[in-house]
Amino acid sequence: MATHPDLGKEIEVLFRAESEALFRYASTLPEVDRARAEDLVQTTFVAAMEDWSRLGRLCPERQRRWLYAVLKNKAIDQWRQGRRLQLVGDCEEAREHARSETEHHVLSVVALDLAWEMISAMPGQRQRVAFLCWNEEWSSREVAEWLGITQETVRSHLKLARDQLMRAVGPAAPFRDDQGADWIDGRKAGS
Structure with missing residues (x-):
């Protein structure tokens, strides 16, 4: 930064x-906004003071162009910094979502393995x-025919299996009753 005695007066002018x-x-x-505009003007003149050894030798029109260019570049830098911070925030949110998804996936895999x-x-x-029924998604009719038993016996085995899983695995069981309501004849409703 230049330190000649007339620097303050020249910058003031x-x-x-x-x-x-x-x-x-x-x-x-x-x-x-208004506050950022004031800050940009101030930081532009601070930059002018720091570069006065070069800027002070320019004609008034070139000094004016230099000030406008510096102000514009500082505004762009602030905008980019804000975007970078916003993107970092978005990344943090995405990482948190990924962590919760990973946790859910791991717990589901553990529950499924136990089941x-x-x-x-x-x-x-x-x-x-x-x-x-659950792995091959056969209907109770298909299972009954394959195993040579009645459909009622198939449904009875499914209920006993689901109850046993609920006792052993608990609420993480992949075949809970609230989900079981979606199962019709051993098939997922809509399948």
Whole structure:
């Protein structure tokens, strides 16, 4: 920054001549309110003081163009910084959503693994019914025909299997009664 004795007076003369028009210009820029416009004018003149050794040698018209260019660049920098902060905030929100999605996924996988472990330990006929209905998405009629049992027996095995899973796995069971209401004859409604 230049430190010659007339620096303050020269900057003051420039400020008095250009600050009002510079403020009006700053107020026309996107996302610039009155307070930001005032700040931009102030930071522009601070930059003028810091670069006065070069700026002071320019004619008044070139000084004016320099001030407008610096103010515009500072406004763009502030806008970019604000965008960067907003994007960082968006990234944080996305990361938080991903963390909650990951947590939900992990808990679902654990519950599903436990459920299939429980199904594997069920009596043979119930295990086959559960597997064919829930994994292969067969209807109770298809399971009954395949296993040579009645559809009522298939539904009974499904209810016993679901009850057993609810006791063992609890609310994380993938085949809960509130979801079970969506199951019709061993198939997901709408399938």
